[in-house]
Amino acid sequence: MNMIQALNSALDVMLGRDDDVLIFGEDVGYFGGVFRVTEGLQTKYGLKRCFDAPLTEGGIIGSAIGMGAYGLRPVPEIQFADYILPAYDQLVSEAARLRYRSNGEFWAPITVRTPYGGGIFGGQTHSQSPEAIFAHVTGLKTVIPSNPYDAKGLLIASIESNDPVVFLEPKRLYNGPFYGRPDEELKTWANSGDPFAEVPLGHYEVPLGQAAILREGRGATVLAYGTMVHVAKAGIDDSGVDAELIDLRSIVPLDIDTIVRSVKKTGRCVILHEASRFGGFGGELSALVQERCFDHLRAPIARVCGYDMPYPHAFEWDYFPGPIRLAEALKSAVEYR
Structure with a gap:
């Protein structure tokens, strides 16, 4: 489906x-x-x-x-x-x-x-x-x-x-990852990915408040949800960083325990969301990580988000956080001294 x-x-x-x-x-x-x-x-x-x-x-x-x-x-x-x-x-x-x-x-x-x-x-x-x-x-x-x-x-x-x-x-x-216009800068990921997955016909639940670790790594932790999970996959591949990717699945309730275990292991955290940066949920994630993982952090927490501006209809693909911006944030986190 x-x-x-x-x-x-x-x-x-x-x-x-x-x-x-x-x-x-x-x-x-x-x-x-x-x-x-x-x-x-x-x-x-x-x-x-x-x-x-x-x-x-x-x-x-x-x-x-x-x-x-x-x-x-x-x-x-x-x-x-x-x-x-x-x-x-x-x-x-x-x-x-x-x-x-x-x-x-x-x-x-x-x-x-x-x-x-x-x-x-x-x-x-x-x-x-x-x-x-x-x-x-x-x-x-x-x-x-x-x-x-x-x-x-x-x-x-x-x-x-x-x-x-x-x-x-x-x-x-809805119809598969990155449904929309391919863009030269984003050609490696726009409209990519299989839109279908194996989905049981009957009743089953995915528990609320339980994040999924989609990729294990030790170089950095990437927190994402929704469409940005797929952007994160492409960005991690482009960066060459051994990053751990966590799909939050629900932001309330939030699986803070999984996040903390990952950040304590990697020492670095990059947060990715489509909404504009100021006042976005990434600020809350950053605060929660800082409060619980301060002694383990080896680089500042980074946020890769939409820009602080009204939604730009004609330039929406420039507004979206893409793999290139995420890859740059991951490289900066790993190289931070």
């Missing part, structure tokens, strides 16, 4: 397994979603289990919170992560706090699916990476898969969680 098929399979499994699961959002029913993630589910499960919602993100999430408090497990879709801000108050003030405010009497077992990140020429209002604003909210979980197998397992685990989850789906990975 590619990632679209894996996510569709996860939703199919959960709709068939649990009558309390339902899906709704803009164009997710008859149309099957703008990226076809929900294709065929309304036909199979009917209008009461997979249905369209009006163009009201606050209404979609507010309704989902009420459904969750009632005992359902709604999976609302926000068509693009850029559109989620009208619903941010519902997520922060209601979903994230409901269990605490009600002393455990009510909770919000909702999974908010939304495509995020750039690479499909969507412009400023279809391409942003807002993961840090969700990670900041106590009570919300934030999950970001990097491959089809993880996408299905993480989505199932999110739906079965009793806490609200923001499930960010990297658009560039």
Whole structure:
């Protein structure tokens, strides 16, 4: 399966397994979603289990919170992560706090699916990476898969969680790594990689808060998630550095133990994410690593991120952190004296 098929399979499994699961959002029913993630589910499960919602993100999430408090497990879709801000108050003030405010009497077992990140020429209002604003909210979980197998397992685990989850789906990975325009500078990695992976048809979970070590090494630790995992693979190969690559898979909960063990072993840490640098989640990762690994660090922690500017539609491939920038950061870390 590619990632679209894996996510569709996860939703199919959960709709068939649990009558309390339902899906709704803009164009997710008859149309099957703008990226076809929900294709065929309304036909199979009917209008009461997979249905369209009006163009009201606050209404979609507010309704989902009420459904969750009632005992359902709604999976609302926000068509693009850029559109989620009208619903941010519902997520922060209601979903994230409901269990605490009600002393455990009510909770919000909702999974908010939304495509995020750039690479499909969507412009400023279809391409942003807002993961840090969700990670900041106590009570919300934030999950970001990097491959089809993880996408299905993480989505199932999110739906079965009793806490609200923001499930960010990297658009560039829907049809395979680096879906988008090849670029001369990026010719070794743009549109490269097999879009398919072996994905079981049935039910399985990938636990939230458990990172994956995709490549072991002793020269440096690279922390990445989503699309940037594939950028990291290419950058490590280009650098010649014996780097260890960790796919975080979820940033809340965060597998800090795996990160700390790796950085204590390598003595160097490079953080990679697509969002702009200032205020990005890489700053939190850097602080956590510094607090726990200070005596083991042999070079400053480096961040390779998007630039601090509004999302540049015409120059998005210059904005994205690429393998060349990561390779340079790794070489600098190893050569630091």
